[in-house]
Every structure is written in structure tokens, then in C-alpha cells.
Amino acid sequence: MRQPMALDVVKAAAEQHGVCVRPFTMEVQDRATFEVRYVAVPCGSTVESVCGPCAKKAKALRMAQCREGWHMTTEPDFTTDPPGRDHTDLMTYRADLVQAYREAVDAGEAGHADELRDEIHSVDDELRQLGVRGRFPTPDLPDRLPVKRSTKRRQDSPDLPRRRVEKRTLGREFAGGYRPSMFVTLTLDTYGRVRDDGTPVDPATYDYRRAARDAVHFASLVDRWWQNLRRVVGWDVQYFATVEPQRRAAPHLHAALRGSIPHDTIRLVTAATYHQVWWPAHDQRRYTVGHPPVWDVRAESFVDPDTRKPLPAWADAVDQVDEPAHVVRFGRQVHSKGILGGSPEARRHIGYLTKYLTKSIGEVVEQTTQRQRAHADRLADELAVTPCSDRCPIWLLYAVQPRGANSRTNPGHCKGRAHRRTTLGLPGRRVLVSRKWSGKTLADHRADRKRFVLETLKAVGVDKPEPDTSQLVWTKIQPGDPNVPPRAHLLMHAIAQRVTWKAEYDRALLAATAGLVDPDVSATASAAA
Numbered sequence: 297m298r299q300p301m302a303l304d305v306v307k308a309a310a311e312q313h314g315v316c317v318r319p320f321t322m323e324v325q326d327r328a329t330f331e332v333r334y335v336a337v338p339c340g341s342t343v344e345s346v347c348g349p350c351a352k353k354a355k356a357l358r359m360a361q362c363r364e365g366w367h368m369t370t371e372p373d374f375t376t377d378p379p380g381r382d383h384t385d386l387m388t389y390r391a392d393l394v395q396a397y398r399e400a401v402d403a404g405e406a407g408h409a410d411e412l413r414d415e416i417h418s419v420d421d422e423l424r425q426l427g428v429r430g431r432f433p434t435p436d437l438p439d440r441l442p443v444k445r446s447t448k449r450r451q452d453s454p455d456l457p458r459r460r461v462e463k464r465t466l467g468r469e470f471a472g473g474y475r476p477s478m479f480v481t482l483t484l485d486t487y488g489r490v491r492d493d494g495t496p497v498d499p500a501t502y503d504y505r506r507a508a509r510d511a512v513h514f515a516s517l518v519d520r521w522w523q524n525l526r527r528v529v530g531w532d533v534q535y536f537a538t539v540e541p542q543r544r545a546a547p548h549l550h551a552a553l554r555g556s557i558p559h560d561t562i563r564l565v566t567a568a569t570y571h572q573v574w575w576p577a578h579d580q581r582r583y584t585v586g587h588p589p590v591w592d593v594r595a596e597s598f599v600d601p602d603t604r605k606p607l608p609a610w611a612d613a614v615d616q617v618d619e620p621a622h623v624v625r626f627g628r629q630v631h632s633k634g635i636l637g638g639s640p641e642a643r644r645h646i647g648y649l650t651k652y653l654t655k656s657i658g659e660v661v662e663q664t665t666q667r668q669r670a671h672a673d674r675l676a677d678e679l680a681v682t683p684c685s686d687r688c689p690i691w692l693l694y695a696v697q698p699r700g701a702n703s704r705t706n707p708g709h710c711k712g713r714a715h716r717r718t719t720l721g722l723p724g725r726r727v728l729v730s731r732k733w734s735g736k737t738l739a740d741h742r743a744d745r746k747r748f749v750l751e752t753l754k755a756v757g758v759d760k761p762e763p764d765t766s767q768l769v770w771t772k773i774q775p776g777d778p779n780v781p782p783r784a785h786l787l788m789h790a791i792a793q794r795v796t797w798k799a800e801y802d803r804a805l806l807a808a809t810a811g812l813v814d815p816d817v818s819a820t821a822s823a824a825a
Contacts, residue, residue, distance in 0.1 A: 306787050313798070314349045315790045321773050321780055328767045334779070336786035342726075344654035351654040358653060358727060361741050362536045362646050365734030366552050367477055367637025371465060372735025382426055390419045394435045401436075450623075454568045459530035465732050467531070467555020474636065476556045479645050481631040482521070482566060483548040484510050484624075493662070494543025495671045507546060508678040509573075509622045511721030512714050514539070514547045517571040517624045518728065525565045529557055537728040538649050545661050545675055545720050550649055552635075554733070562632045572620035576613040578683055582695040588707035589692050598697050598707070610686055610699045653726060658718040672717070679721050684714035749801060756807040758800060 300308075307317045319336035326332075344351040397412040413435060420432050449455065469475050488502035496502035510517075518537070526533050537551035583589055589598040589607055597606045608616075635642050652660050663669050683690045683698075691698040692707035713719045736744070750760055773780050 303784055306784050306791075309791055310787050311348050313791050313794045314353070315787065315794050316347055316350050317787070318347045318350075319783070319786060319790070321783075321786065323771045323773050323777075325769045325771070326767055327769060334773070334781055334786070336783075336790055342653060343656050343659075345656070345659065348654075355650050355653050357738060357741055357745070359646055359650050360745070361729065361734055361736075361738065362552060362649060364736070364741075365534065365536060365729075366554060366635075366642065366646070367475065368466065368554060368734070369475060372732055374732065374735065377427075380426075383423065383428060386419055386423055386426070390416060390423075390432075393419065394433075397435045398437070450570065450572075453570055454564070456524055456528055456565065456568045458527045461526050462531045465532050465534045465554060467557070470556075476634045476636050478553040478555070478557060478562075479633045479635050480551045480553055480562060481548065481629075482518075482551070483542065483627045483629045484514070484546045485627040487544075487546070490544045491667075492543075493665065493668060494545065495665075495667045496544075499671070499674065502674075504674050504678040505682075506622075507675060508682045508721055510624050511547055511679070512682055512684050513571055513573055513622065513624045514722065515728075516573075517569065517626070518549055520571050521565065521569045521626070522730075524569050525557070525562075528561060528565055531555070532732065533557070534730045534733045535728070536649065536730075536733055538653065539722060539726050539728065540652050541657050541661050541720060541722075543662065545672060547720075547722055549728075551728075552645065552649060556634060557632075559632045563630050566626050566630045569626060571624045573622040573624070574614065574617055575621040575683070575686070576617060576691075576694070576696050577621050578691070578694045578696075581681065581693045583693050583707065585693075585708040589695070591703045591705075593703070598692055598701060598705075600695075607692070607695050607697045609697050610691070613696045656718045657720045657722055657726075661720065672720075675720060676717050679715050681708075682714075682721075684710060684712045688712060690715075752808065753800065753804045756804045758804055 310317045316336070316338035318339045318341065320339060321334050322337050324333050324335050338350050339347050340354070341347040341350045342354045393412055393416050397409055397416065400409040400412060416435055423432070467475060467477070484507075487496075487504070487507045489497040491497060518539075522533065522535065534554045535551045537549055539547050539549055542548050583601075587601065590601050591597075592599045592604070592606070595606050597609070599606050635645060661668075661672065663672050681690060681693065683694075686699045688698055688710045689701075689705050689707055690710050692701070692705070698705070714721050734741070753760060
């Protein structure tokens with residue numbers, strides 16, 4: 297009974313050769329030859345405990361992205377291609393569809409409006425395939441204009457100097473041609489004294505409510521920090537940042553900044569940055585999960601279970617807000633350091649930035665003692681009753697109907713990531729990268745790595761042309777399809793394929809190093825083709 301299972305051995309072999317251990321199967325049909333085959337597509341997970349090979353690939357890709365953009369010496373080129381005739385024709389057709397859709401909605405033709413909406417989505421997909429990026433205008437008109445809040449700075453925050461932001465991403469060049477960049481760490485404020493293991497000294501006085509709200513709105517606070525920093529320094533600062541939890545389970549930010557900024561400026565911007573949450577007050581719960589508001593079919597809204605009085609809608613509740621429900625700020629601990637490109641210090645900090653990207657938030661925070669588990673439980677309990685967005689069903693516990701509420705909304709139960717134990721209130725992405733960081737997207741970086749391998753093989757006589765995929769149709773497999781091969785078979789095929797590719801690449805590197813072309817490489821490549 298202690299002998300390993302066969303499937304476990306297959307997964308161990310797959311991890312050894314860098315093959316995804318949790319692939320999902322897709323059906324691929326060739327419209328030219330009518331051939332149908334099943335292909336194992338990597339899961340693409342970034343968590344090592346879920347799929348180690350995919351997580352390591354994602355981490356290597358992020359490290360390459362951070363390295364290429366941190367110490368750039370030339371401005372990245374973002375000259376966009378002009379729209380073609382196909383783009384303008386499709387957009388004109390979309391405008392006609394939107395006009396017809398609004399006329400159908402005004403006329404009460406729900407069926408015709410649904411058909412037009414589906415056609416609009418199809419046109420949007422075609423525009424995406426043609427290479428159009430950005431958001432398309434929604435076919436529905438907003439019910440009302442958003443409430444504009446005052447942009448006047450709070451009296452309890454220091455003023456910030458403001459400059460016109462120049463259209464450049466490179467920092468200052470010092471004598472000798474040096475362009476140092478920076479590594480910055482920002483943390484949230486304290487919620488009470490904590491021990492060395494991250495647990496509070498006095499759990500009764502530890503402010504779990506503010507900790508939960510700060511974690512939910514941490515991403516908005518970070519966005520405001522970048523905005524303030526660019527306005528103060530006067531140029532478009534670019535960054536590669538990762539969000540990690542501290543021992544106390546509060547999020548903090550590690551960021552690589554391109555260019556050099558005075559340390560005093562970093563501290564000033566941090567002290568003056570805040571984010572105001574203009575939401576209805578949610579300090580006192582009016583209902584519980586056991587006694588929630590109910591959906592009234594006639595009124596098409598949630599009502600009080602006792603008085604049958606409708607709950608105020610989200611827009612009406614926001615109109616009554618006179619002061620922010622919460623204000624998020626950074627803590628006093630601010631660390632900034634100058635880094636020179638190409639130095640061992642730069643490589644070490646890139647590794648530090650991406651150190652925990654293969655672990656989930658819950659895995660990074662230690663929960664080995666009873667005190668640590670109790671602290672995580674208290675924070676998770678507070679996050680369970682903290683609204684995460686204007687569509688969060690938890691708002692119903694505070695007698696407010698969230699935006700988009702309907703009969704399927706479950707009061708007090710939200711599927712958002714902010715309420716999960718594994719995320720500890722961080723609903724957003726773990727990696728935050730500015731648009732002009734390296735001048736490339738992740739897909740571009742992935743294509744660069746593939747191109748490097750193909751050019752290395754081609755340099756020694758192994759030519760692998762790109763296959764024509766225009767005639768391939770990819771579809772998800774239907775449940776119960778008897779023709780789908782078992783996962784173990786797909787893994788064994790992927791392992792054999794990866795071993796063949798690795799052998800070809802190793803021979804190509806050996807031939808390139810010796811200045812010779814191994815004839816076996818060409819033979820192997822021909823057999824693989």
C-alpha cells in the first residue's frame with residue numbers, strides 16, 4: 297500500500313519535464329481535412345500548489361517582463377496603427393445595430409432587443425480579432441449621470457505640488473550615463489500592536505473592521521498613489537509592482553520604478569495620498585443571513601421581511617451620502633532604494649519581487665499556531681460582512697439594494713474573491729504593471745521567448761515553420777464524450793513531445809557552441825515535422 301500510484305508517477309514525470317499536470321481537453325477540427333483530434337491545453341495556473349510547471353512558467357515570464365522594463369534607456373514606441381477599412385466598416389455596422397437596439401428597447405420589443413444585443417457582441421468579437429483594443433461603448437444608456445464629488449483635498453492631509461505630466465517615461469540621466477531606478481515598499485497603517493508572529497497583542501482592541509476595508513480598497517489607494525506621484529515629479533512614472541501580505545495579513549506593495557526620484561518626494565506623496573470610499577454607511581447591519589430581506593415579485597425589488605417596505609436602490613442611497621464611508625491611507629513605514637541596472641542588486645530585487653507569485657495569499661501567511669489561525673478567522677469573518685463593490689449582495693444586510701439586484705441575488709452571500717479565505721480581502725491582481733513598462737504585453741513576451749528558441753534551432757539548420765491554424769476550429773468537449781482520451785494518456789503524450797523538443801534544443805545549443813551542425817538534429821526535426 298505504500299507503493300506510489302501509477303497516476304502519481306505520471307504526474308511526477310510531467311512535473312519533472314515541465315508539463316502541465318492539470319490540462320483541460322479541447323476538440324480541434326481541421327476544416328480542410330475534416331480531421332478531429334483532442335489536444336491537452338495547459339491550465340495556466342499561477343499557483344504552484346495547483347500546477348507547478350505552469351506556475352514556474354508564469355513566474356519566469358514575469359521576471360523577464362520586470363527585467364526588460366526596469367532600466368530601459370530609450371522610450372518605448374507606442375505609435376498605434378491607423379484603423380483600416382475593415383475596422384471602420386464594422387464599427388459603422390455596430391453603430392447601426394446600437395441604434396436599432398435602443399429603438400427596440402423603447403418600443404418594448406424584448407425579443408428583438410436580445411437578438412440585436414447578441415449581434416452587437418458578435419461584432420465586438422470580430423473587432424477584437426482584427427486587433428482593436430480598449431472598451432467599446434455599451435449599447436445601454438445609463439439610468440442617471442454619476443454623482444460628482446468634490447475633488448478638494450482633505451484638511452488632514454498635506455498639500456502636494458502639482459506639475460504638468462510630460463509624455464516621457466525615462467528618469468534623469470546622471471553624469472557618466474547612469475540612469476538609476478528605484479525599489480519602493482509601501483505598507484498600510486497599523487490596526488493595533490502585533491507580536492513577532494503577526495498576531496495582535498490584544499485581539500479585543502485590534503481594528504479588524506478597518507483592516508478588512510483597507511484590504512478591499514487597497515488597489516484603489518495604490519492607483520491614487522501612482523497618480524499623485526506622476527503629478528508631483530512631472531513625468532509618466534512606470535512601475536512593476538507585486539502585492540503581498542505581511543505577517544499580520546495586511547497587504548503591502550513592492551514596486552520597481554523606472555527612473556530616480558528623491559526619497560523625500562516618495563515619503564511626501566505617501567503621506568499625502570488617501571482614497572475616499574463614497575458608499576452608503578455600512579457600520580450597522582439591519583439584517584442577518586438567517587433573517588434577510590426578501591424579493592418581491594410585484595415590486596421587482598427587495599423588501600423588508602416584516603414591513604414589506606422596499607429597500608432603497610443603490611443610486612438613491614448614494615445620493616444621500618454626505619461624507620465618505622471609509623478613508624484608506626498608507627502607514628508610516630516607507631522604504632525606497634536606488635538600484636543600478638545590470639547589477640547583482642537588481643537581479644536580487646527582481647527575484648524578491650517575484651518570490652511569492654507562485655503561492656496564494658493564504659499560503660504566504662503563516663497559520664501554524666492556534667493564535668495565528670484565530671487571527672485569520674477573525675479577519676475572514678469581518679471580510680464576510682464587508683461589501684466589496686456596488687454589486688455585492690452583502691449590501692442587503694445593510695438595507696441597501698446593490699446595483700443589478702434581481703431575484704437570483706442571495707442576500708449576504710457574495711462570490712467575489714475579496715471574501716475568500718485564500719485571498720484575505722485582496723480581490724485584484726497580484727502583479728500590477730503600467731502600460732508603458734516594457735512596451736510589450738505578456739503575449740508579446742511569451743512570443744519573444746518562443747521566437748528565441750526557433751531562431752536558435754534555425755541557426756544550426758533546424759527550421760520549424762509556424763503551422764497554419766486558420767482552418768482549425770477549437771471547441772470545448774461535451775460532458776460524457778466517449779472519444780475523449782483519459783488524462784493519463786494526454787500527459788504521457790505531452791511528456792514524450794516535451795522530451796523530443798528538449799533533445800532538439802540541447803543538440804542545437806551544442807552545435808551552436810561548437811560551431812558545427814549535427815546532422816542528427818536535422819534528421820530529428822524532419823521526423824518531428
